[in-house]
Amino acid sequence: MQPVRKTSPEGVEYRDLNGNDRMDPFEDPRLTVEERVADLLPRLSLEEKVGLMFHTVIEAGADGTVLEEPGAISKSATSDVVLRKHLTHFNVHALDDPRMAARWHNALQAVAEQTPHGIPVTVSTDPRHAFIENAGASFAAKSFSQWPESLGLAALRDADLVREFGDIARQEYCAVGIRAALHPTLDLATEPRWARQSGTFGQDPDLVTEMAVAYLLGFQQDSLGPGSVACTSKHFPGGGPQKDGEDAHFPYGREQVYPGGRFADHLKPFPPIIAAGTAAIMPYYGMPIALEVDGEPIEEVGFGYNKQIITGLLRGKLGYDGVVVTDWELVNDNHVGDQVLPARAWGVEHLDPAGRMELIIEAGSDQFGGEECVELLLDLVGHGRVSEARIDESARRLLTVKFRLGLFDNPYVDEEHAAQTLGRKDFRDAGYAAQARSVTVLQNGAEGRAPVLPLATGQRVYAENMSPETVAALGEQVDRPEDADIALVRLMAPFDPRFDLFLESWFHQGSLEFPPGLVARLARIVAHCPLVVDVVLDRPAVLTSLLPLTTALVGSYGTSDEALVDALTGAIAPVGRLPFDLPRSMEQVRRHGEDVPGYDDPLFGFGHGLQVIPTV
Template sequence: MPTADRTLPHLSSAPDGTRFRDLNRNGVMDPFEDPRLSPEERTEDLLARLSLEEKVGLMFHTVIETGQDGTLLETPGAISKSPTSTVVLDKRMSHFNVHGLDDARAAARWHNRLQELAEQTPHGIPVTISTDPRHGGAQNAGTSWVTSFFSLWPEPLGLGALGDPELVRTWAGTVRREYTAVGIRAALHPVADLATEPRWARQRECFSQDPQLVARLVTAALDGLRGAEGEIPVQSTVKHFPGAGPQKDGEDAHFPYGRDQVYPGGRFEDHLLPFREAIAAGADAIMPYYGRPVGLQIDGHEIESVGFGFNEQVLTGLLRNELGFDGVIVSDWELVNDNHVGDQVLPARAWGVEELIPAQRLQRILEAGADQLGGEECTELLLGLVRDDLVEEERVTDSARRLLRVKFRLGLFDDPYVDESAADALVGSEESRRQGHEAQAGSVVVLHDDGHVLPLHTVRGSTRIYAEGLPADVIAQLGEQVATPAEADVALLRIGAPFQPRDDLFLESWFHQGDLEFPPGLAHRLARLRAACPLILDVDLDRAAVLTDIAGECDALTGSFGVSAAAWADAITGVVPARGRLPIELPRSMKAVREAHEDVPGGTAEPLYPYGHGLDIDQVISSRR
């Protein structure tokens, strides 16, 4: 729809009165400009008009950054490699993953300026802006962004703890409305991976370890992102095909030591199930992961041990031919070139084909079946491959066709602009924040309440609270903060799940990896604290944790998944009662984790807290009557 605060550029009328955007500025309503035609018809007309350079540009999808106050950044950024005008005008690129964003109105302003720049290209192909998730509380420059002006919801594991497809549909609908208000039209999510390996660093982005539950919640998310008839849709990108959960020893495939993906329990089909359901539900795009399969057989055939983005057996044989997916396949980021950021280098994730030079890697990715190269802008490499007859132009055309179809379905050719003046009101509304807050509080899992302290009854200004990990304003809503446990009526502690810090490679410090046990001194400190007053402990479970040594040292123990301090306080006091159920099991020991199979849901022996465990605070109250 036309924006309220600007005139839609190149808007013309055909002789029969049809309004259209004259994107090639020839004074005629060409078929690709005709809003009455189908996306398929418009795509075929435009394809016949495009130069090789324009088709190649469609096949690259890289990081972009904004300038101050909504301006275009005309220098390389912290991660982005080129000025904005270079990638849009010179390289003919029109898909970008945006980092940063300061506020809603500046984001909308920047987006409109970017679309204005794109109008200078020969056919005015509009830009598609994508993003990693922004509606949770976790910050990771490689996977997600904290965006304060959006409404805040639980991480996907928290949504899995609630297990409610209708809530996920509401969440995804909110994501869609807030994204489209600032011009974001492609979600690099939802994640359909199963959280089967307790050590894997990306569990918080998953909904659960349960393939059936993940399938239901992923399809609900696709519904919400698509929207109802007449609503502005957002492209979905389901990842990471064919399921990134079973990483060997839980190491992540962003890094060379985590390149192997294994199936010792023979449960490949479990990991594939959510993708089957997503395809049936109309997923727009699918992203394969970095990992390389080791020892995997499909239909009796050994699968080559190369990264999934290079793997023709997986992308063409399985995804295209067997599963019938004809949407966009976009590779995960930086499979072709090494990533240089400052003085840090992360090798290209060309696992299994490291010996190939960049041009050969790019050719291998296209032969595997991908349509788009994530995190790359090396258009000259692909142009050279076509000119050297190593890649047929028809192969480029096939991918350009899929990419254009999505742009037309999104309505970008008819109006890519947003209303800058309305962005602040449309993003992070009071109602959306309330819904997100209630979902956060409800997603908290009460693991035990041995001290019968829940729901916690406090009197503002009177109850004396010793706290760690809670801000002063939240404590003030509950009672009076004191300096020591000896002075307190109750102690409230929030801690993160344990991990082993690493920072040798770019992005590595953002990924919580390694063993799941807390330092041995924590249990003793908790015991001393509990001796002074009742103790309620919360562990933020961005992945599984071994709680065996500390569970007995607190009166009540909760697990949360990207929940704000205010939402947790509401959960434990019963204002919005905690009702979550564990979406993953919490293992009893690291020995059990090491002995388990990476691909088996719920595979550790005698877990301390099994999948599905949790106490409703309402049930706790009823049990005491």
């Protein structure tokens, strides 16, 4: 699908977005972004400008049509939010087939063309190139090329590879019309119980900074333009030090603490990402407790409401003038089915939705994540609690990004190109190699046990949590350890399942220790054959109980069964190094300051990773 284009008397092709049969300055592709924004902004109604300030979830119809009814998570029909509420920023969830995704995106843009000034839609996404499926944070790759989680990219210590990943992801996103990434995550993985670490680049502020800047440049390129995906870097001013490791999505995890006085470490990645040109920044939900910045006590309200942090620190001291978008649902409670998740109004729970919205704007944010309550903001303006000049300030920033991305000149995509681009063989091959290479060898032979890596093929293999097809590449799969030459077991890092609140079941929280029953069962395997264990380190698991049992112990961060076997056999050498310390015990974790990178005496330290030399 392509829009109807016109040609001006001067011979310039343009899109007649407001349908007046002439090329207005905002439609003129020859003018600068600043000139086009300056022309368009005064033309917009208050309702159109307010609509720009909301960024909510949208769902696609399975056949590539727009969904004209509320979805599983989306709250409204597409035409309602686009034509009546004038929203133009949407966070998309499930996208399975490339052609369907492209067809849906074009249908969505066609709806947007019916608005008074044809403002194109910006479609955003959480990360969708790795393995973790969590509707509150990320999606599994499916049609896209599949890579390790960000922790795995950090384990490779290769900024050039990270930029290559960003460039490949950029091409795949653009092919289906996704032009905004709600990532990278700059949070430091200093609190091992925290559920969001898999999306970070680890505990070290210097490594996080290097990887995040490379990631941003891959997505946005050297400057934000028509081929870019605009990045939202998060979570300002660093969302890692959650009290007791509980996540701030939930009321019990609202507090962010700094017992080690390491606020500066968590802030460190943001000035370089601002200098690199990040299109947007997102504050975290967390409510700082007993925090001082430059000797000034910081108000104990969530960062999205915090004027000292957003206006004072981010815009003032750091000089950031780009878009600030809040994390999701700070204004209203979220109703999903029969579940109600309270608004993440940490520290301002006593305010009504209008009061929360007013405070967010006063703090310095431009856009409300996960909300579509435009009537509330219009009412605040109507009663003089928010000025139209303040609305214009945010609208100007948001329009600037759309113009820089080239959306006003051509927001449409080609279905055939999408089908050819997503999951292209060279993209998949690069992701597969990164999966295998990021595997971190923690132990290979110990206490009288001879090294077994690289694994020899042609053995009888007892396997758990591995596909039979993959095990066949190693040799004959047997059903009992007693009949095996080698045992291979994949384990997820431990967590405490929780199911009471919406999203809770997707977040891995709580204890990092393996239960005694699992350890006892592994001991029975070891009585019959050498044991190789891979632990998927979405959090820094306590592996102390596994060391006496395993001949080889490795960690992975998003690696398929096939890529793991290639790493273990040395077909692709595993060169990953730990992006964080692994603690010795839960007692050590509980004693550890949530904001402090690393331990004095870890079981395995940051940067640990044995080199396995492939056999010739």
